[in-house]
Amino acid sequence: MIGNLPRKFTEKMEKLLGGEYDKFMSSYDAQRVYGLRINRLKLGMEEWMRLSPFGSEARDIPWAEGGLYYKEGDRPGKHPHYHAGLYYIQEPSAMAPAELLDVKPGHRVLDLCAAPGGKSTQLAAKLQGKGVLVANDNARERTKALAKNIELAGVRNAVVLNEEPASLAPVFAEWFDRILVDAPCSGEGMFRKDESMIADWEKHSVERCSAMQRDIMRHAAAMLAPGGLLVYSTCTFSPEENEQQIADFLAEHPDFSVLPIPCRYGWAPGRADLVDKPSNLDEERLRGIEGTVRLWPHRIEGEGHFAALLRRGGEADRAERGGAIPIGGIRAAASVGQAERSALKRDSGRGGGRPNDRRAGKISGGKGGDGKPAGEEDPIAMWLRQAGQFVAASEALSGRMIAYGSKVYIQPEGLPSLDGLRVVRPGWYVGEAARGRIVPTQPLAMGLKREEALRSVNWSSDDLRTLRYLKGETLFAEETEIQSPSAVPAKGYVLVCADGFPIGWGKYDGGMIKNELPAGWRQA
Numbered sequence: 402m403i404g405n406l407p408r409k410f411t412e413k414m415e416k417l418l419g420g421e422y423d424k425f426m427s428s429y430d431a432q433r434v435y436g437l438r439i440n441r442l443k444l445g446m447e448e449w450m451r452l453s454p455f456g457s458e459a460r461d462i463p464w465a466e467g468g469l470y471y472k473e474g475d476r477p478g479k480h481p482h483y484h485a486g487l488y489y490i491q492e493p494s495a496m497a498p499a500e501l502l503d504v505k506p507g508h509r510v511l512d513l514c515a516a517p518g519g520k521s522t523q524l525a526a527k528l529q530g531k532g533v534l535v536a537n538d539n540a541r542e543r544t545k546a547l548a549k550n551i552e553l554a555g556v557r558n559a560v561v562l563n564e565e566p567a568s569l570a571p572v573f574a575e576w577f578d579r580i581l582v583d584a585p586c587s588g589e590g591m592f593r594k595d596e597s598m599i600a601d602w603e604k605h606s607v608e609r610c611s612a613m614q615r616d617i618m619r620h621a622a623a624m625l626a627p628g629g630l631l632v633y634s635t636c637t638f639s640p641e642e643n644e645q646q647i648a649d650f651l652a653e654h655p656d657f658s659v660l661p662i663p664c665r666y667g668w669a670p671g672r673a674d675l676v677d678k679p680s681n682l683d684e685e686r687l688r689g690i691e692g693t694v695r696l697w698p699h700r701i702e703g704e705g706h707f708a709a710l711l712r713r714g715g716e717a718d719r720a721e722r723g724g725a726i727p728i729g730g731i732r733a734a735a736s737v738g739q740a741e742r743s744a745l746k747r748d749s750g751r752g753g754g755r756p757n758d759r760r761a762g763k764i765s766g767g768k769g770g771d772g773k774p775a776g777e778e779d780p781i782a783m784w785l786r787q788a789g790q791f792v793a794a795s796e797a798l799s800g801r802m803i804a805y806g807s808k809v810y811i812q813p814e815g816l817p818s819l820d821g822l823r824v825v826r827p828g829w830y831v832g833e834a835a836r837g838r839i840v841p842t843q844p845l846a847m848g849l850k851r852e853e854a855l856r857s858v859n860w861s862s863d864d865l866r867t868l869r870y871l872k873g874e875t876l877f878a879e880e881t882e883i884q885s886p887s888a889v890p891a892k893g894y895v896l897v898c899a900d901g902f903p904i905g906w907g908k909y910d911g912g913m914i915k916n917e918l919p920a921g922w923r924q925a
């Protein structure tokens with residue numbers, strides 16, 4: 402591996418590291434480490450340890466809540482618990498930035514460069530379903546994986562956008578309490594994990610990345626509320642993309658300051674000595690850059706990273722003032738705008754229908770459905786009448802409902818209008834109207850708790866039926882296995898669970914469960 406490293410890179414690192422250079426280089430021949438993070442939206446560490454076949458041997462990642470090192474042969478991506486969204490497989494150092502952001506339930510959080518969503522799912526777990534997560538990435542293809550990972554994790558309060566930061570800034574001016582800028586970078590810290598990054602390194606020159614980062618940070622700053630926090634992170638070693646980026650940002654934004662990050666866990670302080678000092682940055686603010694952190698692969702069990710925690714001056718943030726965020730606040734209903742409609746249209750691949758939105762009322766039980774063909778009836782009205790056929794706990798699903806075409810979403814309250822933005826998911830995608838009936842979606846299944854479904858069936862994760870369900874097969878089940886309140890007939894939509902956690906829908910009729918798992922969610 403060492404032989405593949407570009408000479409220009411090794412020379413630069415030798416200059417940067419001095420006496421530590423040899424140790425750094427030998428880290429390239431060391432075994433890389435593997436990490437996963439327990440999804441705290443779904444379960445706690447103890448429960449996972451009890452359920453998981455590799456739980457007992459996993460070791461804590463000291464800087465990440467729910468973060469664990471696992472062994473190479475464990476293959477957690479193949480286990481049904483992965484398909485139940487119980488954890489996210491994530492490089493250990495990559496868990497640090499979201500931890501530093503101090504996200505609390507009720508915050509408005511922006512993950513500006515979010516795909517494929519590792520940090521978004523981490524931030525969502527910290528919100529615990531309260532407040533708003535806006536997850537954005539400017540690469541359209543990558544937002545597909547982002548949306549899926551958010552849905553797999555069972556996040557109910559996220560919006561997924563596909564925008565340039567410049568387009569978001571006027572819509573969300575000073576709106577967020579917390580912003581993560583996990584910036585596109587030259588990726589020097591990932592050479593060991595992924596050798597293909599070496600080839601990219603020449604293409605994504607440090608200069609080009611620095612210019613992108615500066616632009617992204619400028620717009621991020623405009624979206625942060627006074628008193629809010631911003632974490633800037635990269636997975637590269639180059640000072641131009643790290644300390645220098647922060648120095649230039651501070652020089653341009655006098656209302657921001659660095660909050661020092663304690664150097665625990667083997668983390669190293671940022672290097673103010675590497676900065677080419679901007680003329681309008683005073684010495685004290687320059688020295689503050691030592692409060693940023695570098696994660697070096699020869700000092701910790703993880704790949705290379707950099708992180709800076711910045712605070713915008715002004716009042717204390719909303720959560721500290723007593724959680725005065727209008728999560729459940731009344732917002733006048735407004736129709737979905739033209740640009741939002743066309744983005745959703747592109748995303749869904751189908752047109753037609755009438756955009757609409759409204760606050761959800763209580764979902765009624767009973768049979769519902771009047772047999773009218775789709776398109777003749779408002780999908781939200783259909784949802785309200787029919788959701789009781791598969792969801793038991795209607796109050797858990799209250800919120801602002803939006804329909805686009807045949808799709809029904811529940812959006813977190815209090816968002817500004819998304820008119821004019823490319824919207825991938827305007828909220829939690831819960832249902833789709835088809836031939837006069839509402840079909841419950843996979844994201845609805847993943848966001849529910851077992852007891853919130855009207856009917857459920859639960860198999861152990863090592864039951865062959867769980868594996869066959871994940872492959873898309875039709876299955877047999879005794880009526881006694883279908884759990885529901887006593888008056889509810891077994892026939893109908895059933896939430897299929899593994900070890901008590903949803904993995905998708907099935908339709909029960911006469912001893913058979915028809916598999917409703919969408920093709921893209923099946924195990925290969």
Ligand SMILES: C[S@@+](CC[C@H](N)C(=O)[O-])C[C@H]1O[C@@H](n2cnc3c(N)ncnc32)[C@H](O)[C@@H]1O
Nearest residue numbers: 514515516517518519520538539540583584585
């Ligand atoms: C380091 S990756 C993000 C990884 C992600 N935070 C995670 O934890 O899964 C950087 C991302 O920035 C996105 N990106 C690049 N330029 C951008 C821009 N101008 N605005 C928003 N996102 C951008 C890239 O598409 C890429 O997905």
